[in-house]
């Protein structure tokens with residue numbers, strides 16, 4: 094077995110041609126895909142992955158299916174510990190990195206260990222945001238990010254009488270779907286007058302609201318949380334919204350966003366902006382430190398500006414690209430159109446790119462369960478949402494990837510059977 098001394102080389106080793114030492118903080122998909130790429134492309138390097146979780150990489154996307162009761166635990170795991178052993182990647186589970194010494198090129202862990210690195214990857218993702226209200230940490234109130242969270246949610250929801258969900262975004266709807274699948278009726282409190290109001294218009298959102306209602310979850314608009322009430326044991330009993338409306342339930346699920354795990358960076362000179370700022374090579378402003386995954390504010394070459402993206406595919410690709418640049422500086426740029434799909438209802442749902450930004454948008458409803466919206470910036474597609482029929486997604490993504498000007502083709506873009514050739518044909522006329 095390789096031992097932890099493998100990672101204790103001094104940073105000077107690179108100057109004398111010795112083994113390079115790569116340390117990765119976080120074993121989510123970003124950190125893990127970086128480790129895999131490092132091993133493939135730098136076979137002799139020392140690679141260490143440190144995670145504060147007690148289990149190696151698992152499929153975060155699938156933990157909702159586990160919580161719904163539709164999947165057992167086993168298929169959710171992606172890597173067991175032997176995966177790392179087989180590749181001579183040192184995996185440190187249950188290990189919290191508590192400090193980075195950027196000048197000394199070392200990281201320290203909660204158990205007093207110090208590891209030296211030549212190149213460091215920060216892939217620490219985020220932690221669900223807590224509501225800053227009374228009793229927000231009461232028993233029975235759940236946040237949703239880790240497999241452990243999913244286990245607690247499943248255990249509770251299976252015996253819950255009723256539920257309240259807070260947070261009108263992609264994770265909030267997962268919580269609503271979990272209640273529906275477990276046949277627990279609930280209220281879904283939203284601040285505005287529709288679900289994911291920055292990406293969908295009212296017509297699109299109505300399709301989602303109807304689907305929630307069909308599952309026994311009632312959307313409640315212009316609502317939110319003022320405070321929670323608890324019983325004598327400290328268990329949540331009631332959610333009181335800012336209008337004074339009371340929603341009794343013994344289960345509460347909250348998904349109001351992520352706080353990026355940036356505490357480690359506070360002691361070092363590194364550019365942050367509600368995320369770690371990286372260039373297209375995933376390199377931060379600090380020497381030999383890279384970042385990948387949800388917590389980056391990356392330079393999106395398609396958009397022409399810095400952006401953020403919380404999706405599995407994007408985090409995976411960022412990890413891969415970071416690793417390549419850790420081996421050979423500025424060797425590969427990140428260029429990616431992300432996708433995020435929801436499979437809870439009788440119709441498919443997909444968002445891609447950056448559906449909440451842009452300076453223009455077009456949308457159309459095709460049937461009771463079919464609708465589309467595209468976000469445009471400077472006449473180019475930068476994101477969109479498709480409900481019902483996902484076939485046109487490849488054409489839209491192609492146009493986005495190729496940065497094609499479509500500002501004069503709005504009607505064509507909304508053709509029911511749209512494909513990218515429709516644009517080429519229209520432009521030839």
Ligand SMILES: Cc1cc2nc3c(=O)[nH]c(=O)nc-3n(C[C@H](O)[C@H](O)[C@H](O)COP(=O)(O)OP(=O)(O)OC[C@H]3O[C@@H](n4cnc5c(N)ncnc54)[C@H](O)[C@@H]3O)c2cc1C
Pocket residue numbers: 118119120121122123124143144145146153154155156157188189190191216217218219237238239264267354357385386387388402403404405406408432433434435
């Ligand atoms: C319930 C749920 C459903 C989702 N569904 C979808 C979906 O359908 N489609 C999609 O594209 N995306 C989905 N996502 C989002 C997707 O899972 C994330 O974008 C992706 O997993 C982010 O990966 P990451 O590696 O950047 O961060 P993470 O997966 O958050 O990994 C970061 C890791 O770093 C660890 N860590 C943090 N700080 C430290 C420290 N100081 N020391 C050691 N370790 C540390 C954390 O514990 C964590 O294990 C979903 C997410 C959730 C929670």
